[in-house]
Amino acid sequence: MDRGTGGRVVSVTLERPPPTPPPLRARSGGILEWITTTDHKKIGLLYIGTTFLFFLAGGLMALLMRIELAEPGLQVLTKNAYNQLFTIHGTTMVFLFIAPMGLGLANYFVPLQIGAPDMAFPRLNALSYWLFLAGGATILLSFFASGGASAAGWTAYYPLSGPQGSPGPGVDLWIMGVLLASASSVMTAVNLMVTAFLLRAPGMTMWRLPLFVWNMIITSLMILVSFPPITAGLSLLFIDRHLGGHFFDPASGGSVVLYQHLFWWFGHPEVYIMILPFFGIVTDIIPVFSRKPVFGYLGFVFASLAIAGLSMSVWAHHMFTTGAVLNPFFSMMSFLIAVPTGIKFFNWIGTMWGGQIRFDTPMLWCLGFMLNFLLGGITGVMVASPPIDFAVHDTYFVVAHFHYVLAGGSLFGIFAGLYYWFPKMTGFRLSERTGKAVFVLVFVGFNLSFFGMHLLGLRGMQRRIADYPADVGWTWLNQIATLGTVIMGIGVVLFAWNVLEAFRGRRPAGDDPWEGYTLEWSTTSPPPEHNFTWLPPIRSERPLFDWRQRDKDMGAEEVRK
């Protein structure tokens, strides 16, 4: 397979591993190399590193808020500072951590999993990353703007985000940051789709794609249809703020509810944009550690497609209490989304059933993912019922629900992916013992943080308040939540240590530490430029498993002779 590479030609010899490892092209690791890189692996690493830093920033904001909420009264923050913190915390976790972490991991592993030398449009890929970084920097640095960062909530509802509601430049910087980040996401989505459709290795038919790749295709589809309306909506918001527009201003014939439609048209699919990549990762990991193929491959793909379709038609379940939308329609569609999501659980259970499950760190995170996400899914069905939503909307019940989905689900999926692929990306092995300690801390801390919030919500504690009365019985639940957040924070710090220690310890990981199934494990760790010098024949969704079995069968035959 000869592929023109800007003058140079990568030639790939096939069928048998080469006797010597391929020479890594030695180049200076200077900053210019990172700025000019178009290598999907380097861009992937940049994404993963940057999003992780944003995660630390967003986590720090959460910690500050939890410390403030540990006691009634205002101790460490002003109300305004608190409002800025939850606005930017939400924005950071959604736009700058979870979604782009999925895209970053996809950047690194989609080409590897399909046997491609790079992404289809490497320079566009680099542009995506730099736009994302610019967007993130704009949002986070807006804390230093005059008047501080946006304090209108990550949803930036009009009129609160309008010229009277939020006069300072905070909201403007927020709009611009989100616009940059969403432009970046759209570009990456196009890039991923074209890559997955056109750069697959021969024999890698669509129905042999690893499920992570399938879910990234479907995630990209959702990005393509959901981001343009938010881009339009935020542009209209900017026009209303500064250029005399009245799109959302009811006094001049605009509609406040229109903003919510545009926002949630994007906002709900975004939830699935943030979870599907990690469904994919978990579904790649569980079979490997259960030593079985995934149970119900086709069902899984169709379930993902159904989620994508349905998730575009449930947006107004965030607007049940506005009295302005057709509640039963959105309620029914939201209930239906539980069905394909449930199918995935049965895929995972069916895969583990009868297997030989090894609980190394990646699999532990997958188990945590399933346990947490299940509760988030169940409460999701509850809040999809408008009367129940009348009770719990905008209370801590909803906060608990979506943190079980996004932190208990996506974050655990991210950790699963990082522990699974760290040896591939760096060539080094993480300490399993430290990894397990990180898991225990984060799992316990997470559940302490968020389980009690269901009760807080049922007892009437509304979201987005810096202070609460002392006589309503919310204090002890808030204290437990704060304690949980601190434990989670310790877990994250220990994770950072885990990574640093692996770089210092330099224990070689080998090419295939987990006996993986997919093509990324057939190349070196880390993979060379343009990824492969050898590929096994691809006859199923687990080419490497087939290849190992063939070796074993041949070995057995020789023994019999």
Add this chain to the structure above:
Amino acid sequence: MRTATKMFAFSAFFSLGVGTIYWLLSHERAGAVLLLFMFLAPLFIACYLLLRARRLRLPEDDAEGRPGEGAGVDIGRFHAASLWPFVTALGASLAVLGAVYGRWLALAGGTVMAAAVVGLMRESRG
């Protein structure tokens, strides 16, 4: 590519169905228009794939394909390194900051971006 075509066609007609039901039940315009566009956009891609890529027979889609088939097919250029994406993003971020902090910044950003796009194009040709 038939799977891709089907996927886009599915999204298009799913939205058409949902959009029709939604409009009939609610007569609410914002959502109906959004769903209409979610019908048209994937439909456009599906039609393009149907017309353009029907004859495209990729070795990727050959279930018996072996690694090595398709060798020598020019699938495009992979630029090893380029500074222009970085510069483009720099220009773009200056331009949007200009929308907040003043026209001069937008002008500077626009200029940088234009220069970077020219750079990208020259690189592609060279």
Add this chain to the structure above:
Amino acid sequence: MRRWAAVGLVGLSACAPEGASSQGQDISDLYRVFVYVAIGVGAIVYGLILWSAIRYRRRSDALPKQTRANVPLEIVYTALPILIVLGLFVLTFRVERDVDRVASEPALVVNVSGFQWGWRFEYPESGISVVSTPSEYPTLVVPAGETVRINLSSNDVIHSFYVPDFLFKRDTVPGQPNRFDLLIPEPGRFRGACAEFCGVDHGEMNFWVDALPATEFDAWIEERAGAS
């Protein structure tokens, strides 16, 4: 197993507050059904996950049976959830219809408007107006046992009229008036708050709802109407 399930049921139903309004009671009943279904489904799925994690942990290097799919089973686990959610939808639909029903002739109409950061309760029939003051949360006084129409509006940003004990909230949306009916069977005093984030003092937009016996309510109206 059964004992634990019973403990769980009691615990969870305890955290479903009883609705203090008749609409809230409907919602509370619906919530309880959802909790029971959730416990049933959760018990099965959690049980399956934990069972397979424990039972099938690695014990040998033997390659397990490579099962790829089981179509009848997949049909079952697709169809059953569809039936469950259809059932839940029917219940939801009926309860929402009851909760949103507005009487043609309510006993009392109150116009409630939210503003940054307080509430104004106006009684158009008697000309009474109650407004937040910097030192005190306002009280919405209504008769117990009678249907009260609440009209919601706002002139600045979106707020949300929320009384936890009624298990109910509805947004006050600028340019889009909302309304709902409230029937509080027993007299009582309930805490209310703004649920939609509306700026710096969002957390301070509290109020009280006093449901008075009919005679006391009439006396209150007389007193206030005379005062103004």
